[in-house]
Amino acid sequence: MPTYSFKVNGKAVKVTAPAGMALLWVLRDKLGITGPKYGCGMNVCKACTCLVNGSAVTACSTPVSSVQGQEVTTIEGLANGDTLHPVQQAWLDLDVAQCGFCQAGQIMAAVDLLSRTRNPTDADIDAIENVCRCATYGRIRAAIRAAAQKMS
Amino acid sequence: MDAMGEGGGPGFSIGRRRLLTYALSSPVVTIAAGFGVNLATPSSAVAAPTPLMPADSVDYYDVGDSIVQFAAPTMPLVKLSVGTDGKVTLEMPRLENGQGIATALGMMIAEEMDVPLSDVIVHSADAQPELRYNQITGGSSSVRCFDPVLPVMAAEARARLVAYAAQQWALDPSTLRVEAGVVIAPDGRSATYGSLTVGAATMPLPSAQPKDPSQYTVIGRFTGRLDARDIVTGRKKFTMDLAVPNAKPTMLRMPSQIRGQVISVNNVAAVKAMPGVIDVVVVPPGGAIVPRQVGVAVMADTFGQAWDACRALDITWGDGTNKGQSNESIFAALRAANPPLAAPPSGALTIDGEFEFPPATACPLEVECAIVDARADSAEIWAGMQTPIVALQATAADLGLPEDSVKAHVIPSGGAFGRRLFWDPVQVAAYVSKATGRVCKLMYHRSDDIRHTRLRPPQVHNVRATVIGGTVATYEQHIAAIRLDARHGYGEKGTAETGAFPEGMPQTFANMNYEQFFFKTMVASPYNYGFSTKLLTPVTFDWNTVSYRSVHIQPARLVEEIITDEIARAMGIDPVAFRLEYLRLPRARAVLQRVAGAAQWGKAMPAGFAQGVGVHQESRSFTACIVELDARDPLHAKVVRATIAIDVGKPINPSGIEQQCHGGLAEAISLVLNAGLTIKDGLPQEGSYSQYHWARMIDFPKAVEVIIMPNIGDPVGGMGEPGMSAPSGAIANAYARATGIKPRKFPLNARDPFVATPAGQLPAPPL
Ligand code: FES
Ligand code: FES
Numbered sequence: 001m002p003t004y005s006f007k008v009n010g011k012a013v014k015v016t017a018p019a020g021m022a023l024l025w026v027l028r029d030k031l032g033i034t035g036p037k038y039g040c041g042m043n044v045c046k047a048c049t050c051l052v053n054g055s056a057v058t059a060c061s062t063p064v065s066s067v068q069g070q071e072v073t074t075i076e077g078l079a080n081g082d083t084l085h086p087v088q089q090a091w092l093d094l095d096v097a098q099c100g101f102c103q104a105g106q107i108m109a110a111v112d113l114l115s116r117t118r119n120p121t122d123a124d125i126d127a128i129e130n131v132c133r134c135a136t137y138g139r140i141r142a143a144i145r146a147a148a149q150k151m152s
Numbered sequence: 153m154d155a156m157g158e159g160g161g162p163g164f165s166i167g168r169r170r171l172l173t174y175a176l177s178s179p180v181v182t183i184a185a186g187f188g189v190n191l192a193t194p195s196s197a198v199a200a201p202t203p204l205m206p207a208d209s210v211d212y213y214d215v216g217d218s219i220v221q222f223a224a225p226t227m228p229l230v231k232l233s234v235g236t237d238g239k240v241t242l243e244m245p246r247l248e249n250g251q252g253i254a255t256a257l258g259m260m261i262a263e264e265m266d267v268p269l270s271d272v273i274v275h276s277a278d279a280q281p282e283l284r285y286n287q288i289t290g291g292s293s294s295v296r297c298f299d300p301v302l303p304v305m306a307a308e309a310r311a312r313l314v315a316y317a318a319q320q321w322a323l324d325p326s327t328l329r330v331e332a333g334v335v336i337a338p339d340g341r342s343a344t345y346g347s348l349t350v351g352a353a354t355m356p357l358p359s360a361q362p363k364d365p366s367q368y369t370v371i372g373r374f375t376g377r378l379d380a381r382d383i384v385t386g387r388k389k390f391t392m393d394l395a396v397p398n399a400k401p402t403m404l405r406m407p408s409q410i411r412g413q414v415i416s417v418n419n420v421a422a423v424k425a426m427p428g429v430i431d432v433v434v435v436p437p438g439g440a441i442v443p444r445q446v447g448v449a450v451m452a453d454t455f456g457q458a459w460d461a462c463r464a465l466d467i468t469w470g471d472g473t474n475k476g477q478s479n480e481s482i483f484a485a486l487r488a489a490n491p492p493l494a495a496p497p498s499g500a501l502t503i504d505g506e507f508e509f510p511p512a513t514a515c516p517l518e519v520e521c522a523i524v525d526a527r528a529d530s531a532e533i534w535a536g537m538q539t540p541i542v543a544l545q546a547t548a549a550d551l552g553l554p555e556d557s558v559k560a561h562v563i564p565s566g567g568a569f570g571r572r573l574f575w576d577p578v579q580v581a582a583y584v585s586k587a588t589g590r591v592c593k594l595m596y597h598r599s600d601d602i603r604h605t606r607l608r609p610p611q612v613h614n615v616r617a618t619v620i621g622g623t624v625a626t627y628e629q630h631i632a633a634i635r636l637d638a639r640h641g642y643g644e645k646g647t648a649e650t651g652a653f654p655e656g657m658p659q660t661f662a663n664m665n666y667e668q669f670f671f672k673t674m675v676a677s678p679y680n681y682g683f684s685t686k687l688l689t690p691v692t693f694d695w696n697t698v699s700y701r702s703v704h705i706q707p708a709r710l711v712e713e714i715i716t717d718e719i720a721r722a723m724g725i726d727p728v729a730f731r732l733e734y735l736r737l738p739r740a741r742a743v744l745q746r747v748a749g750a751a752q753w754g755k756a757m758p759a760g761f762a763q764g765v766g767v768h769q770e771s772r773s774f775t776a777c778i779v780e781l782d783a784r785d786p787l788h789a790k791v792v793r794a795t796i797a798i799d800v801g802k803p804i805n806p807s808g809i810e811q812q813c814h815g816g817l818a819e820a821i822s823l824v825l826n827a828g829l830t831i832k833d834g835l836p837q838e839g840s841y842s843q844y845h846w847a848r849m850i851d852f853p854k855a856v857e858v859i860i861m862p863n864i865g866d867p868v869g870g871m872g873e874p875g876m877s878a879p880s881g882a883i884a885n886a887y888a889r890a891t892g893i894k895p896r897k898f899p900l901n902a903r904d905p906f907v908a909t910p911a912g913q914l915p916a917p918p919l
Contacts, residue, residue: 001427018427018457020919025456029401034393035386037566039517040598041459043918044842047517061918075386088384095376095807098815099250100383101517101566107384126850131841133517133567134250135818136811137852 009077024059035075046130049105056112075104090147098134118152210676219293222285238346243277249568252808264306266330279540279560288643292870303362311360316352399593408912409834413470428457440549473694474834486612486632500618510828518566524581536565543575599839606698609634627681635690638666658694702873713881743797751778751795760784762890766881771870777878781886787902801866816875837908
């Protein structure tokens, strides 16, 4: 089995895994990083959303081989110590979460969007496909706007 | 005083000393004694409604009352403790599945004990069989169960701590005050709860009254979830995130039909030789109380490898109990089962309708999962369970173990919506753990999770309303639905086994009684329609059903709201004015008036758009909704605005109430417009959210207003389910007004064609 070296949340890691193994299982089952969730394994629900070099990917659909030498950020790596990322803070301020199962993915998708634009349109937000079965969509929209304001 | 064990289990103990536990018994004596379990006196005509003919039993007793009443006798066993660190902990005998009950209960404690909410810990208690009927999460009853009890417990705990401080200082307790968990004397001396708790435990139990609502500083204020920070930092642990030592990832491949069989696995050796694979286990039929999910399990070092190996299995499947069944054949059977409606009197204006609801799946975002460590003489379970006691008892029976050698840890779940009233992943994981001699960490694949889920029963409604002499004289609604599995009972084996006797029968006398009881105690009519009846006819199909959120209520009330608009239209009366005339209860009229004003009912709408209205009462809560719908393309209608008024009696956490209204609105958008399952040859075709169209961001209106009616002294009502039906009615009625098409077959929008994963197979990962 090949070995892959990359960074997760700023730390260098080395894992031995089949080339085709999804990043999600490498993170969860080999590295014990459980923030990214399994919701479908089919690039549909987006609960597994992480950042690779700052851009959102669905970890269930990203082979580990493709992150060799790259920087992976999961929800666990978003805050700076005790200081939350503005998106996380907006999520707290507006009490966005219900069960929370989708929220790591939602937050990472929002971070990705705000890294592309500080002034997201409704259409930009509508394009976020992350499923929230509890339906926190209204508050997610408001929290993205609140975070955008703070970040700009 | 009693010493408490650490909750959780290996690898994730609470890690904090909680020395003292107050198990307070006096409050429940008062609440267990009566039929009218809510202490507060209703403000309006709930107590004396305009009676329906025949009387609507829900007005007097609803399923939530039954759960409150069943729970009351064991309330003294519920534990509230104060640690030497000053933290106050509630071992909540309920599952926190996202609906915010832990936060609401934590607020009650913070309010009555004068501690900051950040010092309150609420976590789900392990299964405690001695709690009997007091550990079921369902029926929108959790806050209703605890509101009459927990404030008293907390007030008494506070009084005990204050009494001890007073004794130490030789002062009268009434001279002391408490601020943020610190007892303060007039002369400035102070002591923290943490420093007082050991001594306080020796004090006699004083009696104490909870605060008057006018003194509330916590209850009724917008409050963030207790676990919000853990959620946004990724620290909240769901079942599959637990580091149970040596737990091995396991996936189950399920049959080609619902309740299908495994005839043979043709390549066991080859699959066992795949990288990372530990074992392959055929999971046969069996299981105490409810049948176990059959399939072939693969245990591996990682879920990725377990999935690959599951896909590689060459399995010969045997037929299930629903071979050949499709939505069409099921609807035909249901239609045939519905008894005919009464012939209308001559000269009556008659409004008729036949309605079809396909099966639906609760599809919590966290797939069904469980960890089980089954040993020769003991077992341990970790899972998100709505009924952990019966899950423990049934697992003990499955494993041939005495019940007291089995522990079940209730782990917060990623949604539940009724789905987790049954414990099928626990059954499978227990079987696999015993068969392999290892700790089984089982997770369903999404595709099988949908296809072999427990479904909301598909149903056909036949309705007839008649108007005689300008007044609605009769309303008759006949509902034929696949039988609803109620073998979870009240969450423990006595009531569950009753429903499951005789064993192995897809329908039993007791199960049917439960179904009818639930139906009668859940589905109310808010209207005075003369002679008004709703009749449920359960039809026996041997498949997996469950009390999906608001199970019979949402379809039944949606239909009544549609017919209500159709009666009003036939009589030439505005739908809001009509409802105000026919609503039986002032609280229902009040929420309707509130939304009609806020939503500017009757305002001009562009062509293809329309407003629609719905009103609902459930679980002692009242709600009304007005939506604006864009139906310019009737096959892709979309809600663009929603205004909701909700009267829950006594609002505990406005944030949580608003969230549940958003959840109810999304349920309505999904079930009315977009989501339904398609059964073909005994199996749902849909296998993911791209095929089963649960609402996403783009479907959720950008303008949503939730108005929470003020507390005027009514008892707290339910909130987990009542939010669905008013928006459902509003959407369907807006659809009819915008398109001129009568809503009859749900979902109303076109469903995009898709290529289904072949039956009995799992899709390939998109790598
Ligand atoms: S788990 Fe990755 S998209 Fe659903
Ligand atoms: S908060 Fe539960 S799925 Fe989004």
